[in-house]
Structure formats: structure tokens, C-alpha cells
Amino acid sequence: MKRSMRLLKLSVIYMLFFWFTPAHAYRIYFGEDLNGSSTLPLSSFPGATAAQSSFLALINTPTIEDFEGFSDGKSGPLTITFPDLGDAILTGDGLVRTIESGKTNGLGRYATSGTNYWSVVTSNTKDKGFEIKFDVPIAAFGFHGIDIGDAGGRLALSLFNGDEPVSTFSIGHTVSNKANGAVFYYGLIATTPSELFTRVSFSLIDTKPGDNVNDGFAFDDMTIATAHQVRGIPEPASLSLMLAGWGGLLWRRHKNRIES
Numbered sequence: 001m002k003r004s005m006r007l008l009k010l011s012v013i014y015m016l017f018f019w020f021t022p023a024h025a026y027r028i029y030f031g032e033d034l035n036g037s038s039t040l041p042l043s044s045f046p047g048a049t050a051a052q053s054s055f056l057a058l059i060n061t062p063t064i065e066d067f068e069g070f071s072d073g074k075s076g077p078l079t080i081t082f083p084d085l086g087d088a089i090l091t092g093d094g095l096v097r098t099i100e101s102g103k104t105n106g107l108g109r110y111a112t113s114g115t116n117y118w119s120v121v122t123s124n125t126k127d128k129g130f131e132i133k134f135d136v137p138i139a140a141f142g143f144h145g146i147d148i149g150d151a152g153g154r155l156a157l158s159l160f161n162g163d164e165p166v167s168t169f170s171i172g173h174t175v176s177n178k179a180n181g182a183v184f185y186y187g188l189i190a191t192t193p194s195e196l197f198t199r200v201s202f203s204l205i206d207t208k209p210g211d212n213v214n215d216g217f218a219f220d221d222m223t224i225a226t227a228h229q230v231r232g233i234p235e236p237a238s239l240s241l242m243l244a245g246w247g248g249l250l251w252r253r254h255k256n257r258i259e260s
Contacts, residue, residue: 027189029055029142032173035181038108045112048144048185052221055142055187060229062140065222067116072098076130082224085136092130092202094120097218108147108181109218117146120202121216129203132222137161137196140225142187145171146218149179153215154205157186159197166197170205187223189230196227 031051035042056062063082070078078090097105097119104110111117120130148155154175159166173184190196204215 025191026167026169026195027058027191028169029187029189030172030184032184033182034174034178035108035183036178037104037181039104039106039181041102041104041110041181042183045183045185048112048183051185051187052142052144055140055185055189056223058189058231059140059223059225060231062223062225062229066111066113066220067096067118068114070096070116072096072116080132080222085224085226086134088132088134088224090118090130090132094118094130104181107216108150109216110146110181111218112144112146112183112220117218117220118222119216119218121214129201131199131201133199134197134224136226137198138200138224139196139227139230140187140189140223141197141200142185142221142223144220145173145184145186146220147179147181148184148215148217149173149175149182150177151215155217156203156205157188158201158203159195160199160201161197162199166195190227193227 029051031045031047031049033042033045033047063085065080065082065088073095075095076091076093078096080088080090082088095118096116097109098115099105099110099117101111101115105119109117109119145155152175155171155173156168157171158168169188171184171186173179173186174182202219
């Protein structure tokens, strides 16, 4: 009897540890297509598109912000409405730009869908960048990045739950003149409830410490999803029910052994 109770306790402790200990093992999706031209946009970007497709394949009814609903020159704060998920507020450096399809802004930046994108010029030596705050906890976030890295800067993405840091990623795009007008897609998906976030922050990292890096880049097709939209992420309520079910099953087995 004592041995059975000990096994029951150990099983419940193990399940609690397994489900609620932060793992920070996000699924990352990345694909890149180099260019090298400041005036000619890529007509297609198969690497980025493949990464985006793999990312979206795990999400039910994703919501995408393509900035087509904003006028050229619109700066932050920007209220982004995601249907059924409330509003997100984009603040910091940047503005919406409208560039005719088949053209760039002359510096390698353009939209990956439609004609609008979010444009940013920033520096690693100043507190510049932008962030997005969400109304609800987010489990998945993806976007296109255009013309990032040609001036020597690497992009960093930081996740927060309120004011508490969750994780930071240095996005592994190419840093060279071939990044001029290049396109990549970057997506991340949480794998545990502890990895959910309510704020994302974008900043610039210098690839050579001490260098003064100034870079302009563009973003498009920002996608978010909550835990219930992502296949394979148990939500806290579901976890509680699961644990209760497992605990009940173990107890019934223990009781049956006593009675027999």
C-alpha cells in the first residue's frame, strides 16, 4: 500500500514538473532569399514562403496584419486589430510606407504582399526600435523581414509577459551586401504555457562590437495566434483536467489493488 501511494505521488509530481516547468523550446521557422539590389525587388521568395507555409500549417485560422489598412506615412502608435483576438498597439520608431508593386523605395525596401509595409530606420547605438503589446497572451508570432542586414546589423526579437522577460532571439539572417533587398520569414511557436507572451520588442544588434550600425528595414505580414489556435499546445485549463484525470485513474488502480 505504501509503495502504491508513493508511486502515485511520484507520478503526480512528475506530471506537474513536466507540464509546468519552463522549457523555452520554441519551434522556430526561418527561410531566407538573398537579393543584392536596392532597386529591384524579388519577384518570388521560395525560401521565405516555405518557412511561412510550415509555420502557418500548425495554426488554425491565423490572423495576419499586412498594413494595407493604413495610409502612407502613418506613424505609431498604431492600433492593429486582430479579429477575435482584440487589439495590439505598435509603438516606437517606424511608419507605414506604400510602394508600388514591382518597385522598392530605392533603398531595397518593399512589401511582400500588397503595397504597404512597416518601415524602420534604427541604430545599435541608440535606444531605438519598436514593440507590439497584445490584449491577450500569444503563442505564435511570425513576420516577413525585408532588406535587413545589408548595413551590418542583426535583428533581435525579445518576448515579454507583461514586464517579465520570457526569451530573446537573435535572428539568423545573412549580414552582407546580398541582404540588400533580401526577404526572410521568421516564425516562432511556443510549446508550453510558460512560453506565452503579451509583448514583442524589435531591436538592432551590431555584428562587430564597437561598430556604429545604422540600418533601415521593412516588415510585412505579421501573424499571431493564441494557444487554442496552435495545434499541440495544451492550455492551462486543459492541463488541469488532464492531471485530474490521470490522478483519478492512478487512484482507482490503487484502490482496486487494495480491495482485491
